[in-house]
Amino acid sequence: MEFRRINGLPPYVFAQINGLKAQARAEGRDVVDFGFGNPDLPSPELAVEKLAEAAHNPKNHRYSASRGLPNLRLAMATRYKKVFDVDLDPDTEIVTTIGAKEGLTHLMWVLLGPGDTAIVPTPSYPIHLAGPGFAGATVITIPMSDPGTSGRDPGDDFLVGLQAAWAKAVVKPRVIICSFPHNPTSASVDLAFMERLVAFALEHEVIVCHDFAYADLGFDGYQPPSILQVPRSKECCVELYTLTKSFSMAGWRVGFMVGNTEVVAALTKLKSYLDYGTFQPVQIAAIVAMNEASTYPDELRTIYQSRRDVLIEGLARIGWPVVAPKGSMFIWAPIPEPYAARGLRSLDFSTHLINVASVATSPGVGFGDGGDGHVRFALIENELRTHQAIRNLRRALPELS
Ligand SMILES: Cc1ncc(COP(=O)(O)O)c(C=O)c1O
CATH class of the missing domain: 3.40.640.10 (Type I PLP-dependent aspartate aminotransferase-like (Major domain))
Incomplete structure (x- = not known):
């Protein structure tokens, strides 16, 4: 069958990482998940309460x-x-x-x-x-x-x-x-x-x-x-x-x-x-x-900034320096030199990180060819989990100095 509007879409590379993540979890491994930019922080309580109240009014159905x-x-x-x-x-x-x-x-x-x-x-x-x-x-x-x-x-x-x-x-x-x-x-x-x-x-x-x-x-x-x-x-x-x-x-x-x-x-x-x-x-x-809850974004920003700092400092400590971003909720990390020199591209490297370090990232190629030299960390894990990820990465990436 022909599906003209979607035939040209590239294969969804994130699916491969999701599959490996599911497999690792099925094996009982604790995956620290920086893969999908899906916020883990709760929505404002006031909004949740209002939603529940409004949902009870049939006029709103x-x-x-x-x-x-x-x-x-x-x-x-x-x-x-x-x-x-x-x-x-x-x-x-x-x-x-x-x-x-x-x-x-x-x-x-x-x-x-x-x-x-x-x-x-x-x-x-x-x-x-x-x-x-x-x-x-x-x-x-x-x-x-x-x-x-x-x-x-x-x-x-x-x-x-x-x-x-x-x-x-x-x-x-x-x-x-x-x-x-x-x-x-x-x-x-x-x-x-x-x-x-x-x-x-x-x-x-x-x-x-x-x-x-x-x-x-x-x-x-x-x-x-x-x-x-x-x-x-x-x-x-x-x-x-x-x-x-x-x-x-x-x-x-x-x-x-x-x-x-x-x-x-x-x-x-x-x-x-x-x-x-x-x-x-x-x-x-x-x-x-x-x-x-107009100041709620300020609270979220503080949390993401703190997570950013922990991840950036941790990566620097293990020999993977990345410049701290001024905004967004992502760390865009170049594949470290010893691994890039061996010809590892983003999907290989993301696969390596999940298989060996139990750390999920998004391969840069999933965002277009221009992203293939990087992996993306989404700041959706708290500081404690991020420290855990850094320890895992240190063990899994012995070629970093
Ligand atoms: C650049 C960009 N636009 C849009 C979205 C999705 O926004 P929404 O949930 O409002 O569809 C994202 C989510 O990751 C994003 O990074």
Whole structure:
């Protein structure tokens, strides 16, 4: 049978690591799991209570509004004003999505079609590379450098890659997808980068889709910039914001696309055909999370930062130095020299780590060819477990000095 939209998808390499993880656990081994970026921290208690209460009201069992309840969009606008000093009209500049992933995928449907192209960095979060293809379009990749090993500014590198790809493209791209702090590399940028990107987009009449999944995860006082902080950005940009990482509400599936009114209207229209919105009690609880637990992301950030420090210090101690990321919830670790020199690629190395150290990581190749020299640690294990992982790694990697 032919499945045209998915035939071109690369094999899901994470499945191999998941299989090894399941096998190790079945053998009774204690796997320290940094594999999947699935937050382990609880959602805000207030939201959980509100969800339970709202679920008992039969009025909330009916179809909800696919664009999101007015008060949910208002809560999002309030948060953008408070955190980024960005004004958003809840009626015309915000649409609720079933998480950022659904939002981005369907956004590609409204922006792209067969014959169109989109620029996407590699490595990237898998849906960034796959989403344009689901819409029938072609992806043009640009390199995303590793801020730790290249020594260069990842924003500068991104813009150089963008300009080169633009100059070479026969069909001029309609869309640029980006995401900072970046998954998997943790590359982070400042507002000046966003200004340059917006200037490029205005000049070339291209839409920028900024996936801002790690909006609230900047460390050591760093606040990741929203692209909508740039003047005139609403002419050419949209941004995806999600409660998944900011409020540790991954399973709830609440996200937003905000920015350019025409694009918001287009996605709203498509979604009105596709879905009836997130379950209404979830939307009501999300309003409570944003309005009444608005500092919860600060608590989460402190925890992730502490985990980052323990992992980075531990890796340095065993001879695997990695530069501490400024944001995201990932450590993007180059395959250490003695192993890279033997020709080990990311899938081999991740396999070795799980088999010999009982430590699960994500092989970089799962995020695109550009990621094959690295493995990714997601900061979803606490400090105690991270110390355990470091002890296991020390034993499993004797060639580190
Ligand atoms: C860049 C990026 N976008 C989106 C998501 C998923 O967000 P959501 O749960 O809102 O779909 C993730 C999760 O890992 C991510 O890293």
